[in-house]
Amino acid sequence: MSETTGEVVRTQLRATVNERTTTTFAVDRELRIHVPVAMEDEIGNFRGSATYSNFRRFNVRTESTLDAPNSTIPR
Numbered sequence: 001m002s003e004t005t006g007e008v009v010r011t012q013l014r015a016t017v018n019e020r021t022t023t024t025f026a027v028d029r030e031l032r033i034h035v036p037v038a039m040e041d042e043i044g045n046f047r048g049s050a051t052y053s054n055f056r057r058f059n060v061r062t063e064s065t066l067d068a069p070n071s072t073i074p075r
Contacts (some may be wrong), residue, residue: 007034018044028055 002009013021024038035055041048 009034018042031055031057 009025011023011025015021020042022040023036025034026037027033028035035052037052039050039052
């Protein structure tokens with residue numbers, strides 16, 4: 001966490017003593033939000049890493065209509 005802004009810049013998950021995943025975040029200039037830019041895994045003697053880029057914004061539109069149920073009120 002950034003001490004000056006309070007923004008989350010890195011998270012760490014420890015599943016066991018020998019397993020750890022660290023994710024690093026940075027602000028994407030175009031989207032103007034924090035996005036995950038790197039992830040590191042440590043599982044025993046195995047170490048792996050990944051980097052992420054080319055983030056895009058997608059828009060989704062949905063429309064719903066509800067039909068009124070048949071009236072079954074007794075008279």
